[in-house]
Amino acid sequence: MNIAIVASAGGNQRHRLLAVARELGREHHVTIYSRRDNAEGKPKTRVAPGVTLEQLDVGPAEDLSADDVLPYLNDLGDHLSKRWNHDRPDVIHAHSWTWGLAAVAGAQGLSVPVTQTFHTVDTAHKDVERALGRRARAVIAGSGDEESALIRLGVPRNNIAIVPPGVDTERFQRRGPVATRGSHKRLLHVGPLTPDRGAHTIVRALQGLQDVELVIAGGPEPEDLDADRDARRLRVLAEQLGVADRVTLLGQVKRPAVPKLMRSADAVVSVPREAASGTVALEAMACGVPVIASAVGAHLDSVIDGVTGLLVPPDRPASTARLARELLQDPTLRTALGYAGADRARSRYSWERVSQELVRVYEAACA
Secondary structure (H helix, E strand, O other): OEEEEEOOOOOOOHHHHHHHHHHHOOOOEEEEEEEOOOOOOOOEEEEEOOEEEEEEOOOOOOOOOHHHHHHHHHHHHHHHHHHHHHOOOOEEEEEOHHHHHHHHHHOOOOOOOEEEEOOOOOHHHHHHHHHHHHHOOEEEEOOHHHHHHHHHHOOOHHHEEEOOOOEOOOOOOOOOOOOOOOOOEEEEEEOOOOHHHOHHHHHHHHHHOOOEEEEEEOOOOHHHHHHOHHHHHHHHHHHHHOOHHHEEEEEOOOHHHHHHHHHOOOEEEEOOOOOOOOHHHHHHHHOOOOEEEEOOOOHHHHOOEOOOEEEEOOOOHHHHHHHHHHHHOOHHHHHHHHHHHHHHHHHHHEHHHHHHHHHHHHHHHHO
């Protein structure tokens, strides 16, 4: 199968997009079309066996927001049309509403099915997303929660297929190096430092926990923490609550170091207000580390409460503290959740499983 993927080259989706493409490339030919967002790199690059990245020279060679890409959509469509008239794909998978519009324009007259992923439903552009969702041969949602949002948007239920986000089960697994740690029980937050991502909730929860440290990985580079507004707010909050001596901000941690950091924790706490992909919880589960996750978004699919992790409403520090206390005091429960979480991550969320499910969606779209 000749698969065309159209998507932004940057952002948080990049590594997941490339990981799925590499897996698809084992048995299919995959071309990722993206707008050049920097001055480096060749126009066409073979990124893995069976996978090519083509960067289209449209607009300025810099990272642009979705709205800033709008003036260049016609040019993107023209570029894609020329490429696809020369090398016709069997199926097109567009990521985001902007690339959905470009894909529809590029596929005009080719009778090639277009599939669509939004990642999050953007209420500011709901009319465009509704139109794309109704036109696409399939809309691929990452979770049941996203499926419900798409249905409320007006996308026909029978047009939606759920394919969850994946996790690298080779890198994130139970066995492997472990980061150094002290004698305290350790909770870990991985992700941005803004209040909506949950780090503030965990700092507040620390008030109700004794002999427990919180390690926060995320935000700016370590050397920029002192100048970062969100990092300063977290530190002030920790000082006000009297837990500053038990809170460590690491700053941005390189991806290869994340698994060993997760394996050093007694529990990973991921309690954002929204969880479109729930990646942090999945990675912790794959490492066999118990997870306390907010009962929102993709977490509602990946974390089976009391079996593969524990769910708590977001912005509930007292409830988060209670669950953490129960978990940290019960090594048998931690072991059981860890094993069950790792098994679920491997069996349901591996890149191999995700790519197989995508192929089934593509094949149905082509039928």
